[in-house]
Amino acid sequence: MNAPATPKKLIKGGLHDWEVVIGMEIHAQVTSRSKLFSGASTEFGGEPNDHVSLVDAAMPGMLPVINAECVAQAVRTGLGLKAQINHRSVFDRKNYFYPDLPQGYQISQYKDPIVGEGEVIVDLPDGTSITVGIERLHLEQDAGKSLHDQNPTQSFVDLNRSGVALMEIVSRPDLRSSEEARAYVTKLRTILRYLGTCDGDMEKGSLRADVNVSVRKPGDPLGTRCEIKNVNSIRFIGQAIETEARRQIAIIEDGGTISQETRLFDPAKGETRSMRSKEEAHDYRYFPDPDLLPLEFDQAYVDALAEGLPELPDAKKARFISDYGLSTYDAGVLIAERSSADYFEAVAKGRDGKAAANWVINELFGRLNKEGLTIETSPVSADQLGGIVDLIGEGTISGKIAKDLFEIVWSEGGDPRALVESRGMKQVTDTGAIEAAVDEIIAKNPDKVAQAKEKPTLLGWFVGQTMKATGGKANPAAVNVLLKSKLGIE
Amino acid sequence: MTTLNELTLAEARDGLKAKDFSATDLAKAHIAAVEAARALNAYLLETPERALQMAAIADSKIAAGEARPLEGLPLGIKDLFCTHGVATTAGSKILENFQPHYESAVSHNLWRDGAVMLGKLNLDEFAMGSSNETSAYGAVVSPWRRTGSETPLVPGGSSGGSAAAVAAHLCLGATATDTGGSIRQPAAFTGTVGIKPTYGRCSRWGTVAFASSLDQAGPIARTVRDCAILLASMAGPDSRDTTCADLPVPDFEAAVSRGVKGLTIGIPREYRVEGMPAEIQKLWDQGAEWLKAAGATIKDISLPHTKYALPAYYIVAPAEASSNLARYDGVRYGLRVPGKDIAEMYENTRAAGFGREVKRRIMIGTYVLSAGYYDAYYVRAQKIRTLIKRDFEAAYAEGVDAILTPATPSAAFGIGEKASADPVEMYLNDVFTVTVNMAGLPGIAVPAGLDAQGLPLGLQLIGRPFDEETLFATAQAIEDAAGRTKLPPVWWA
Numbered sequence: 001m002n003a004p005a006t007p008k009k010l011i012k013g014g015l016h017d018w019e020v021v022i023g024m025e026i027h028a029q030v031t032s033r034s035k036l037f038s039g040a041s042t043e044f045g046g047e048p049n050d051h052v053s054l055v056d057a058a059m060p061g062m063l064p065v066i067n068a069e070c071v072a073q074a075v076r077t078g079l080g081l082k083a084q085i086n087h088r089s090v091f092d093r094k095n096y097f098y099p100d101l102p103q104g105y106q107i108s109q110y111k112d113p114i115v116g117e118g119e120v121i122v123d124l125p126d127g128t129s130i131t132v133g134i135e136r137l138h139l140e141q142d143a144g145k146s147l148h149d150q151n152p153t154q155s156f157v158d159l160n161r162s163g164v165a166l167m168e169i170v171s172r173p174d175l176r177s178s179e180e181a182r183a184y185v186t187k188l189r190t191i192l193r194y195l196g197t198c199d200g201d202m203e204k205g206s207l208r209a210d211v212n213v214s215v216r217k218p219g220d221p222l223g224t225r226c227e228i229k230n231v232n233s234i235r236f237i238g239q240a241i242e243t244e245a246r247r248q249i250a251i252i253e254d255g256g257t258i259s260q261e262t263r264l265f266d267p268a269k270g271e272t273r274s275m276r277s278k279e280e281a282h283d284y285r286y287f288p289d290p291d292l293l294p295l296e297f298d299q300a301y302v303d304a305l306a307e308g309l310p311e312l313p314d315a316k317k318a319r320f321i322s323d324y325g326l327s328t329y330d331a332g333v334l335i336a337e338r339s340s341a342d343y344f345e346a347v348a349k350g351r352d353g354k355a356a357a358n359w360v361i362n363e364l365f366g367r368l369n370k371e372g373l374t375i376e377t378s379p380v381s382a383d384q385l386g387g388i389v390d391l392i393g394e395g396t397i398s399g400k401i402a403k404d405l406f407e408i409v410w411s412e413g414g415d416p417r418a419l420v421e422s423r424g425m426k427q428v429t430d431t432g433a434i435e436a437a438v439d440e441i442i443a444k445n446p447d448k449v450a451q452a453k454e455k456p457t458l459l460g461w462f463v464g465q466t467m468k469a470t471g472g473k474a475n476p477a478a479v480n481v482l483l484k485s486k487l488g489i490e
Numbered sequence: 491m492t493t494l495n496e497l498t499l500a501e502a503r504d505g506l507k508a509k510d511f512s513a514t515d516l517a518k519a520h521i522a523a524v525e526a527a528r529a530l531n532a533y534l535l536e537t538p539e540r541a542l543q544m545a546a547i548a549d550s551k552i553a554a555g556e557a558r559p560l561e562g563l564p565l566g567i568k569d570l571f572c573t574h575g576v577a578t579t580a581g582s583k584i585l586e587n588f589q590p591h592y593e594s595a596v597s598h599n600l601w602r603d604g605a606v607m608l609g610k611l612n613l614d615e616f617a618m619g620s621s622n623e624t625s626a627y628g629a630v631v632s633p634w635r636r637t638g639s640e641t642p643l644v645p646g647g648s649s650g651g652s653a654a655a656v657a658a659h660l661c662l663g664a665t666a667t668d669t670g671g672s673i674r675q676p677a678a679f680t681g682t683v684g685i686k687p688t689y690g691r692c693s694r695w696g697t698v699a700f701a702s703s704l705d706q707a708g709p710i711a712r713t714v715r716d717c718a719i720l721l722a723s724m725a726g727p728d729s730r731d732t733t734c735a736d737l738p739v740p741d742f743e744a745a746v747s748r749g750v751k752g753l754t755i756g757i758p759r760e761y762r763v764e765g766m767p768a769e770i771q772k773l774w775d776q777g778a779e780w781l782k783a784a785g786a787t788i789k790d791i792s793l794p795h796t797k798y799a800l801p802a803y804y805i806v807a808p809a810e811a812s813s814n815l816a817r818y819d820g821v822r823y824g825l826r827v828p829g830k831d832i833a834e835m836y837e838n839t840r841a842a843g844f845g846r847e848v849k850r851r852i853m854i855g856t857y858v859l860s861a862g863y864y865d866a867y868y869v870r871a872q873k874i875r876t877l878i879k880r881d882f883e884a885a886y887a888e889g890v891d892a893i894l895t896p897a898t899p900s901a902a903f904g905i906g907e908k909a910s911a912d913p914v915e916m917y918l919n920d921v922f923t924v925t926v927n928m929a930g931l932p933g934i935a936v937p938a939g940l941d942a943q944g945l946p947l948g949l950q951l952i953g954r955p956f957d958e959e960t961l962f963a964t965a966q967a968i969e970d971a972a973g974r975t976k977l978p979p980v981w982w983a
Contacts, residue, residue, distance in 0.1 A: 054592060058817040060585065061572050061594060061696040063731050093813050095859070097836055104816020155832075157821065285859035287868060290703035290810050293732055 009177040010218065013249045018215045020245040021222055022181050023173035025210040026188060027166045028198040029142065030073045036141050036165035037064030037107060044204050048147070048158035056163040058102035063291050066091075070165040071295065073197040074114050074139050075305050077167055080195045080312055081134050083118025085302050089138075091292045095285040099157050100144035108168075110286045113138035114295065120171075121314055122187045123332060124180065132184050133172035142166050167198065173212065173222065178241040182234050185209060186336075189234075190313050194338045208232050213244045215252070223248070224258040228265050228272055240265035244272045316341055324353025333361055339375045340365075346382035351389050359389055363406055384409050387416035401425050401472055428473045431482065437469045438462075438482050449487060456489045494519035499563055499662040499716035506552060506562050513548035513562025517541045517606055520564040524608060524660050526983035530631045532645075532655040534569050535577055536609040544606040551604060560723055561604035566661035568652050569610040570617055571597045571707070572696045576607075580698040581615040581625040581648075584818045584825045584843030594696030595731070596665060596707045596724045603723040608661050612651030615845045616815065617672055617700040620919040621908065622650025624847040629905050632680060633658035634978050637944035643902045646676030646919075652710045653680040657977055663711035663720045667697060669704045670803055671898075671923025674935035677710050678897035678948025681937045681975035683717045683965065684710040686923075688956045689930035690735035691721075693728030701810040702733075704803075704927040713974065714936060714965045718742035721958065737956060745959035750967045751785035753960065756890035760796035761922060763899060769941045770896045777894055777938055777949045780971035781964065791890060793881040796925055798874045803924040804917060805858050805871035811848075812855025818843060850913065879929040886954050892964050895922050897935040897948035922950060932958045936965040937975040946975055 010017040035042055038055035055062045078085045092110040093103075115137035123129045144162035148155045169188065175181045189207060192198040199206050209231045214223035226248070228240045243265065248258050262281075263272040288294075311319070313335045320331040320341075334344045334357065348356035364385060368378055388405055391397045397405060397420055405416055405425060420426055428434060441462060442449055452458040459480075466479045483489075494516050497505065505511055521538045541564060548562030572578045572590035579585045593601070601607070614624040621644035622630040632645040632654055645654040649666035653676035656664050666673040668686035677684030685708045692707040699705060709720035722742045728734045757778055762771070778788050820826035820839030827838035844852070858867035885893065899921055908916050926933035932955070935948040949968060953961040 057822055059572075059590065059592070059823070060578070060580070060588070060698045060817070061590075061694070063695055065730060065732055095813050095816060097816065097819060097833075099819075099821050099832060102817060102822060104819060105813055283861045285813070285856065285861075285864075287809060287813070287859055287864070290701070291699075291733065 006176065009180075011215070011245055011249060013253050015253050016217065018245070018249050019176060019218045020178075020241065021173050021214045021216065021225075022175035022241060023212040023225075024171045024175070024181065024184065025212075026169040026171075026185065027208045027210070028077075028169060028192055028200075029206040030070050030139075030165035030167055031197055031199055032067060032069045032073060032165055034067055035163040036067055036070050036139060038163050040163065042164050046160060048156070048160065050160060052159045052162065056102065056159055058104070064107060064289070066292065066295065067165065070139060071114070071297075072305055073165075074137060074167055075302060076195050076309060077169075077192065077197045078115030078118065078137055079302070079306050079309055080191050080197075081115070081118035081120060081137065081169070083134055083137065084116035086112065086114055086116055087297055087299070087302075088112065089114040089295045091139075091289045091295065092286045093289045096282050098143065099155065100146045100159070100162065102144070102159060102162060106141050106143065107289055107292070108140035109138035112294075120184065120187055120191065122180065122183045124183055127328065130174070130180060132174045135170040135172050137167050137169045140166050140168055173214075178238040181211065181241055182238045185234050185237055187313070190336055194310055194312055196310075202233050205232060209237055211237060211240055211244075213241055213248070214258070215245050215248045223252075224260050226258065226260065226272070227262045229262055229275060231265055236265060236267050239267060239270065240272060243270060247272060310338070320344075320353075324348055324357065326353060326357050330357045330361060333365075337375065343375050343378075343382050347386045347389065349386070351386060352393060355389050355393065356386070359385055363403070367410065379411075379413065380406070380409050384416055391416055391420060395427060395475070396420060397425055397427050398472065398476060401427065424471075424473070426473060427475050428470055431478060434466070434470065434474050434478055434482055437466050437474070438479070438486060441465045441469065442486060452487045452489060459483060459487065459489055462487065495523045495659045495662075497662070498713050499711055499719055500713065502563055502662055503560070503719070506548075507557060509552070513545040513552065513606065514542065516562060517545035517564050517608075520608055520661060523658075523983075527658055527660050529982045530633060530654050530658060530660075531628050532612055532630050532651045532658065532660055533566065533609045534579060534581070534612050534627050534651070537576060537607055540576070541606050541608050544601075548604055548606060558602070558604035559719070560600060562606060563604070563662050564606040564608045565600060565720075566608050566611045566652060566655045566664040567597055568613055568649055568665050568667060570613055570667050570698045571665055572698065573597055573607070573610065576610065578610065578698070579627070580617070581613045581627060582818075582843065582845070582848065583626045584839070585698075586825060588824050590696070592696055595693035595728045596697065598696070599723050599726060600665070600720075605723070611649075611655055611664055614648035614650065614672075615848050616698065616811070617648040617667055617669055617705075618811070618847050618851055619647040620671070620675055620916055621903070621905075622647040622676070623905060623909070624845055626845055630654045631905065631982075632902055633982065634680060634902060634945055635981065639943075642905045643945070644679070644905050646679035646898075646902060648672040649676050649684070649710060653677055653682055653684070656680070656682045656710050656712055658980075658982070659977070663709050663716050665707060665724065666710045667700075667705055667707050668923075668927065669700045669706075669807060670927050671920040673708045673710060674923050674933055674948070674950055675898050675919055677935040678937070678950075679902040679946065681946030681948075681977060682710050682712055683714050683934065683936050683969070684708065685717050685721060685934040685958065685961065686926065686932065687721060687725060687958050688735070688932045689927075690733055691725045691932070691956065691958070693726070693731040693734045695728055695730040695734075699814040701807040702814060703810060704807055706927070712977075714934075714962055714969050715743060715746045717934070718746050718962045735956065740959055742958060742962055745962045746966045748959070748963035749785065750781055750964050753786045753891040753964065754789050754889050755781050755786045755964065756789050756791035756885050756893040758791050758793045758796065758885075758893055758895060760793050761895045763921060766896070766899055767941075770899065770947065773938050773947050773949065774894070774896050777968055780968055781894065784967040784971065786964070786967070789890060791885045791888070791893070793878075793885065793925070795874060795877040795881050799878055799925040799928055800917065800921050802871040802874040802878075803920070803928055804854070805867050806875065806928070808851040808855035809859050809868050810855070812852045812859065815844075815848070815852055847913075875928045878925055882929050882931060882952070891954070892960050893952040895950045895952065897922060897950040901941045901943065901945035901947055926952050931955060932961055934961045934965045936968050936972075938968060938972045940975070
């Protein structure tokens with residue numbers, strides 16, 4: 001995993017080049033109807049403290065009961081990360097006081113997580129890929145939220161999120177640039193969304209990252225790291241890393257040393273600032289939660305979950321390349337979201353894969369982006385787009401007409417084949433009809449006819465006129481043949 | 491004729507069934523006794539109106555021929571069990587005005603079976619204590635006195651209110667909890683019977699937690715049979731407590747009359763502790779003789795890791811307590827003492843809300859879990875726990891059905907007598923009982939006689955996991971031989 005430093009990824013300092021080393025802890029909210037240890041709803045939004053059970057509020061005598069669906073989701077995720085699934089794991093208490101932590105401890109997994117080592121293959125924009133090691137994945141409770149803006153002298157607490165299940169996915173320090181870090185989070189998000197184990201919605205806080213950053217001269221041992229807490233967008237992750245790496249380089253080049261600490265990224269000011277030093281770090285007094293038995297399951301349980309897993313992005317990409325003859329780039333674009341890949345496959349089924357990919361990526365995605373729509377809200381269904389591709393393929397319409405047809409389907413809807421019929425958009429292959437049009441143009445433009453004999457490139461002008469006269473419906477090949485013979489061009 | 495509150499629970503049940511008296515009569519007799527006994531400070535809260543309402547329902551059920559197992563039987567509830575709409579303090583200032591919106595699984599089971607609630611019983615704060623002197627609401631006074639003395643004595647703890655109320659006929663039986671001996675030690679001190687069932691036999695849901703891996707609810711009553719009847723209702727599976735066993739509840743009352751013929755009773759040599767009074771040794775020998783005479787075989791056994799149990803217990807229990815009590819922070823319920831910021835609010839609240847013993851244990855627990863000390867204390871204590879469990883498993887594997895030991899190393903002591911002593915001296919009260927919690931086994935304390943000063947002494951029987959039935963049978967044999975302890979004359983009313 002410790003590949004030699006790639007020169008172009010190095011950061012230029014004042015004195016020399018620096019390599020940045022990044023590891024990440026991603027907190028991914030588990031997709032589940034109820035919380036990790038209570039029956040309360042995980043629904044986003046709602047009035048403060050709408051989704052709070054007696055357990056979430058840590059009333060005296062309340063006990064946690066593990067939610068089986070959250071366990072299954074963690075195992076599915078582990079399988080998706082090609083990771084070791086631990087048949088026995090232990091829930092521990094992480095003890096600290098905070099108003100939004102009602103129990104006075106967070107139930108987490110410390111020494112014995114549910115998922116062990118795995119890996120994620122990350123494709124980079126330049127076409128290369130890296131393998132990022134996963135150290136572990138464990139289940140833990142989310143905390144509530146402190147509201148500081150409701151009252152001039154007091155803070156309020158909203159426990160709706162208190163007890164919601166999170167997966168903490170810890171990577172090895174295998175990332176070497178902000179670009180790699182962004183690509184890693186993007187890929188991880190794609191995998192989670194494919195698995196259906198986390199919706200990956202960073203705006204709602206479903207995916208947050210703690211980013212560990214250190215710098216070193218290439219070849220040196222690892223530098224002292226700082227942890228940037230709770231970065232909540234992929235763009236900010238990139239900015240935070242750049243900012244932090246440059247801060248550390250400046251300190252070291254000035255003869256200073258980095259002290260290990262926890263920092264916060266302020267996107268508005270474009271800086272990271274200290275939250276607490278190593279000395280101020282909490283002693284969490286982890287110990288196994290005596291309210292919960294160790295979590296145990298057998299291989300049959302894991303196998304059953306493995307059988308139910310969907311095709312994952314890497315496999316799908318490889319299949320799109322081999323089965324549909326797509327380019328690596330096109331395949332990568334299509335698999336980024338499972339819904340896009342499914343849409344593409346519906347269009348490509350029984351049709352030319354490349355043509356389908358071309359229409360989905362260039363026409364459909366382009367239009368969706370322009371209108372701020374998603375594949376789920378696309379006005380053109382896969383069936384409709386497939387119909388358009390069919391009509392081109394069989395020669396019923398030309399590519400140009402197809403674009404017009406796409407517009408009609410987009411804005412008005414309807415069956416493409418019926419539209420072509422009713423609106424007379426069919427390509428004209430009847431030579432008689434084309435010939436009449438050609439003859440008329442030749443008759444009206446004797447000067448051009450004479451020039452064409454000297455300058456055969458004028459043929460293009462005649463083709464254009466003919467297409468115009470036929471409303472674009474003439475078969476371009478037939479027009480070409482006819483014009484060439486009538487104008488005497490070879 | 492005995493007054494109604496002096497009946498045993500079984501006698502009262504049968505009397506109600508025979509319509510010798512009504513549930514309302516029975517409740518009224520108890521309410522009067524409770525009111526007259528306020529000097530004992532056994533009840534933190536009396537709920538006479540609720541008792542009469544429940545009794546009226548019981549009477550209509552009995553009239554309709556629909557009596558449930560505990561129909562109309564008045565009980566006291568240790569104030570560690572959350573009771574819906576009825577203040578639940580855990581004996582602490584920090585929960586002074588706390589009214590739960592839920593009913594603990596154990597008390598719910600009792601009401602389901604028709605029992606009547608008389609009120610909430612005093613206890614050591616958060617069940618941390620062996621004398622009931624750590625209660626924020628004052629010590630409980632034992633109904634027992636030394637012969638010719640008026641020195642007020644402790645009823646034991648932490649279920650001191652439960653034991654005193656049962657001994658003084660202020661209820662037919664009471665719920666209690668036992669983390670290191672909190673049912674068995676007060677039962678022994680008050681001449682009552684108390685069983686701590688196997689860990690997992692009763693749900694912990696809705697019972698204020700002290701040390702989750704050790705806490706277990708059980709009854710205190712005046713006879714072995716009464717305990718069997720109560721435990722049958724209190725116990726049972728509960729999906730809300732994942733440590734609660736998914737096992738059917740046996741017919742405990744039937745087990746009471748099984749006899750001990752053919753049983754092998756182990757006598758562990760390690761329980762002959764240095765400085766144990768001769769009277770206790772004598773009583774223990776007597777207990778073995780009684781069981782032998784009733785047909786059991788007596789066998790000397792060894793439980794070699796016994797001496798490590800108490801120190802290990804005083805690591806594990808405070809560790810869990812330090813974390814379990816973190817929720818009492820003044821944010822959501824209970825006492826709040828304001829401060830200039832959140833940290834000061836925590837400090838003020840917890841400083842004012844917790845008593846000395848609770849603070850001591852939170853500090854011990856916090857210390858043993860701290861970075862750098864965890865392995866030396868907590869991890870080693872857990873290893874000892876495993877060894878203690880293995881000791882018992884080995885004894886049972888050799889054919890021992892139950893183990894007989896003294897319940898306590900002494901009889902009850904005076905209130906305040908140990909107040910200035912090293913806290914460890916108080917902790918030594920639990921020396922015979924903590925092993926049972928550490929191993930998760932069932933243990934019962936049964937009265938076996940009085941000491942020279944006229945105070946009750948008890949014996950303890952320890953059983954196999956989920957074999958409370960053998961304990962009831964064996965304890966009944968001791969009760970039969972020792973005779974039921976005559977309860978002290980009423981001096982408090």
